[in-house]
Amino acid sequence: MRKVSMVLTLMFCAFCLPATAGEGYLGASYLNTSAEFRATQETFDSSSSGWKIFGGYNLMKYFGVEVTYYDLGSFDESSDLESIDASIKVFDLAGRGILPLGERFELFARLGYSSVDVSYQQTTGFVTANFDARDWELLYGAGLTIKLGKMIGIRAEYEAWDVETSLNTWSLGLIFRMGGQ
Secondary structure (H helix, E strand, O other): OHHHHHHHHHHHHHHOOOOOOOEEEEEEEEEEEEEEEEOOOOEEEEEEEEEEEEEEEEEEOOEEEEEEEEEEEEEEEEOOOEEEEEEEEEEEEEEEEEEEEOOOEEEEEEEEEEEEEEEEEEEEOOEEEEEEEEEEEEEEEEEEEEEOOOOEEEEEEEEEEOOOOOEEEEEEEEEEEEEOO
């Protein structure tokens, strides 16, 4: 809950910066996550639905900063030998490079660091083990924003994390702008 409060505070601050200096924005997206989990005897490829909220500030026409909180979803997989039950939450801070394409479209790329928090329960036979892991990982992503007017847009994005196994998302959401550009 502390992370969510911190994200909302940073988003509010970014949104309230003076309009003449740049452009603040807030957004929310629905996402689909693909993750790989290694158990003792098996590797599970799993997918789940989740959500994210984000906010940022475009410092200039081609560069901005962004903070995001993700709930990547719950993952539940099993085989004859093992089962896993996991959930993943992420908080990140990233730089955002922006390439405007006319009045209505923007391509963008993001690069930053994320706090990835995985809660994981693994069952092998009659033995159950619980794991909680939190680590800082490299985040990278790219996407497209379609401006529907001066204040609202649609945003599609692919993101991945540099973790030991595979972890990536595809998302689609709305972005609300305030100020400048």
